[in-house]
Amino acid sequence: EDKVVQSPLSLVVHEGDTVTLNCSYEVTNFRSLLWYKQEKKAPTFLFMLTSSGIEKKSGRLSSILDKKELFSILNITATQTGDSAIYLCAGVWGNTPLVFGKGTRLSVIA
Amino acid sequence: DAGITQSPRHKVTETGTPVTLRCHQTENHRYMYWYRQDPGHGLRLIHYSYGVKDTDKGEVSDGYSVSRSKTEDFLLTLESATSSQTSVYFCAISPTSSQETQYFGPGTRLLVL
Numbered sequence: 492e493d494k495v496v497q498s499p500l501s502l503v504v505h506e507g508d509t510v511t512l513n514c515s516y517e518v519t520n521f522r523s524l525l526w527y528k529q530e531k532k533a534p535t536f537l538f539m540l541t542s543s544g545i546e547k548k549s550g551r552l553s554s555i556l557d558k559k560e561l562f563s564i565l566n567i568t569a570t571q572t573g574d575s576a577i578y579l580c581a582g583v584w585g586n587t588p589l590v591f592g593k594g595t596r597l598s599v600i601a
Numbered sequence: 602d603a604g605i606t607q608s609p610r611h612k613v614t615e616t617g618t619p620v621t622l623r624c625h626q627t628e629n630h631r632y633m634y635w636y637r638q639d640p641g642h643g644l645r646l647i648h649y650s651y652g653v654k655d656t657d658k659g660e661v662s663d664g665y666s667v668s669r670s671k672t673e674d675f676l677l678t679l680e681s682a683t684s685s686q687t688s689v690y691f692c693a694i695s696p697t698s699s700q701e702t703q704y705f706g707p708g709t710r711l712l713v714l
Contacts, residue, residue: 523701533691533705579643583701588634593643
C-alpha cells in the first residue's frame with residue numbers, strides 16, 4: 492500500500508486559474524512532508540512541512556499540512572504557463588529516507 | 602544549485618552488459634541517494650548511503666549495487682542490465698543532520714536494448 496498518495500494524477504488548467512494539489516500520507520511515525528517541482532529536469536525543493544496548520548508561502552505558491560486528517564495541499568494562484576510541471580509530494584517516517592508519491596502533472600495552457 | 606553532477610547523462614546499452622553510473626558532489630554532504638523515475642511510478646529509491654562505505658537498500662534495489670569509497674562519489678552499478686532497468690536515474694544528496702531536504706542531480710537517461 493502506498494505511503495503517499497497524490498491526487499489528481501494530472502490536471503489541465505488555463506492561465507490565471509487557481510489550482511489545489513492534494514497529498515495524503517500514512518500516519519505511523521510520520522515526521523515531515525515535502526513538496527518538489529519537476530520541470531524537464533531534476534526535482535527542485537519547494538516546501539517542507541512539519542507542523543499542522545502553519546502555511547508555508549512562496550510567491551503564488553502556498554502549502555499547508557493537516558496532521559489530523561493526514562493530508563497536505565499545494566495551492567498555486569494565478570497560474571502561468573511556467574507553472575507547468577510535475578509536482579511531487581514526499582514524506583519522511585522515522586529515520587528513513589524520503590518516500591515519494593507518483594506526482595501530479597500540471598499543464599497550464601494560455 | 603547544489604554541486605551535484607551525474608555521469609554519463611545519457612547511455613544506451615545492451616541487455617546483459619554491466620553499467621556504472623556515477624554521482625559526484627562538492628557539498629561534503631553525508632547522505633547520498635539513487636532513485637529511478639518511471640512513468641506512473643514517481644521517484645523510487647534504489648539505494649542510499651549515510652557515509653563512506655555505509656549503504657542501505659531502498660524500495661527497488663534488486664539488480665543494483667552501490668559503492669561509496671569517498672564522501673563525494675556514489676556509484677550505482679547494474680550488474681547485468683535488463684530492459685526493465687530502462688529509466689531515468691537521479692542522484693540526490695542531503696546535509697549531515699537531516700535527510701529531509703534533498704537536492705537532486707541532473708539525471709541520467711539509460712536505455713537498455
